[in-house]
Amino acid sequence: MRRLAAPLAMLLASAACTTMEAAPPMPAAAADHMVSPILTTPEAVDHLTYAQPQIARVTHVRLDLDLDFDAKRVGGVAELDVLAQPGAEEIVLDSNGLEISNVTDGAGRELRYEIGGNVEEGGKGAPLTIALDGANTLRVEYMAPLDAEALQWLSPEQTKGGVHPFLFSQGQAILNRTWIPTQDSPGIRQTWEARITAPKPLDVVMSGVRQGEPEELGNGRRAFTFVMDKPVPPYLIAIAAGDIDFRAIGPRTGVWAEPATLERAWQEVGDTEDMVLAAEQLYGEYRWGRYDMIVLPPAFPYGGMENPVMTFLTPTFIAGDRSNNGLVAHELAHSWSGNLVTNAVWEDSWLNEGVTSYFENRIVEAVYGRKRAEQEAALAFAGIEETLREVGMDAPGSALHHEPGTDELGSAITYDKGHFFLRTVERIVGRERFDAWLRQWFDNHAFQPATSKLFYEDMMANLVGSAAEGEALKLREWIFEPGLPANVARPDPAAFAEVDAAVSAYTASGAIPATYSSWSAAEQMRFLDNIPKQRSAEQLAALDSAVGLSDAGNNEILFLWLELALVNRYEPAVPQAEEFLAEVGRAKFVRPLFQTLWDQGDWGRPIATRIYAKTRNSYHSVTRAGVDRVMNAAD
Structure with missing residues (x-):
């Protein structure tokens, strides 16, 4: 963009x-x-x-x-x-x-x-x-x-x-x-x-x-x-x-999909009407009439796209247990932040995505409970920290607003830092006061473009009580400066206390948690994302046998497993990775897996080249462009 x-x-x-x-x-x-x-x-x-x-x-x-x-x-x-x-x-x-x-x-x-x-x-x-x-x-x-x-x-x-x-x-x-x-x-x-x-x-x-x-x-x-x-x-x-066929969910919500996908899709998005009601209670009337969705074939390059009255969704979010429905909440939230009030320029895309990510988490809290919302927020915050460790706290692209030509640092900044900016302000000024301000922002700027400067000025005029309070909140630092301000409202460390203890135990002794199967999808992802990345073939086989990673019905978890397996050159995972890359076109999954293979040099590059020769023409231009950059990388 x-x-x-x-x-x-x-x-x-x-x-x-x-x-x-x-x-x-x-x-x-x-x-x-x-x-x-x-x-x-x-x-x-x-x-x-x-x-x-x-x-x-x-x-x-x-x-x-x-x-x-x-x-x-x-x-x-x-x-x-x-x-x-x-x-x-x-x-x-x-x-x-x-x-x-x-x-x-x-x-x-x-x-x-x-x-x-x-x-x-x-x-x-x-x-x-x-x-x-x-x-x-x-x-x-x-x-x-x-x-x-x-x-x-x-x-x-x-x-x-x-x-x-x-x-x-x-x-x-x-x-x-x-x-x-x-x-x-x-x-x-x-x-x-x-x-x-x-x-x-x-x-x-x-x-x-x-x-x-x-x-x-x-x-x-x-x-x-x-x-x-x-x-x-x-x-x-x-x-x-x-x-494609249609099936209603509620009086103003429904889903389209291919006939073979429709039943599973309908079951997965069954909470959508509740989400619309929760969103309206938070930030005002849903102004677009209907909220329908279409679950597209797997070649769709994104998780979702917030097209008005017809959100486009990837089938890869279907897990059978609604554990990935934060995606639906996100695209719905765009009906206010992004569609109703839109960034005037793409250098301010956090106004669409960061505000939406905050709103998404509030919808998840209202529909699925505070624990799930806190866990999903903690996963997002871990992404911010990982990105800033890689690029440095002073990287220009880590500011929410960036100047033309500045390299963007991906969703960890545009989505997640934006989310935690609003989360921080809400925690400091209080939810009631913050919600009243954000609702008036949507009302007063409905069907209009906006910039970071306009957003900042509105906060100063309609949210904070004085210039001193604005300075204390670090509003300008959050929006226009790189890194992560010191006042960030970090997620509750108790959100993943059991999982983090299990990670420590596995790291120390290889003990695989017996409670893994009872964990939420967010807890399972936290575990897989935090265990040591260097594993032997025996360790990977034991982990897969114990918790069934290669049979995961949640594609977010399956992706983390394949990434872990390929980075360790685990041969039994190669056929599954090839099948996955042939069936899924979502850039979030496809590009990193090809990158992982490519980074494995003489072992992984022939595999990546063979798979891409078969799959490239099935990918959307967005996905192809990302993988092309990987495959054309210099040695």
């Missing part, structure tokens, strides 16, 4: 004394759509877009697209409502490989356009500049490229059912510009609607509300219509199509 054009100096200077500048008056064509403001302060300039939204911006997108599973292409028309400053001569969109055939205005008059010739690295693509000539509606006829990075086309063999193909998209952070011509920046929120045609019997879902039943077209195809009437950042426009 992550880098643009030089700042618009004159426009930014005129806005530098304000926090937010309201959008100009809407043209008549967009009057029936909600229009969000844009931030105009220097820290809100998105370096990963070519758009110049202060001059001309997209407010609404209408898609009319055909899905061609034989050619693995998406194409059709995108109609854009434009809001422009008086005298604006052109609008700049983002494009990465889009094949534009024609651009007209609302009356069918052709408009000049140009795709920039100097395509930048890092997925930014090239600017698509269109002459406005007075138009406030643009009609772009186009085709997405064959290798559009946002789209994953699966053959029937790559699905659970094995009969029909499958398609899903993943837009975050800047991949949607490979299949939708728009201004692909989180700070430029847009409403949208879509009409999608697909071959029967496939169903289509999107991150908008489906309108009625599919339209029968009489040519072996059906048309599906969707509306998102609330402005969202464009990375949240998402689509999935395949042989």
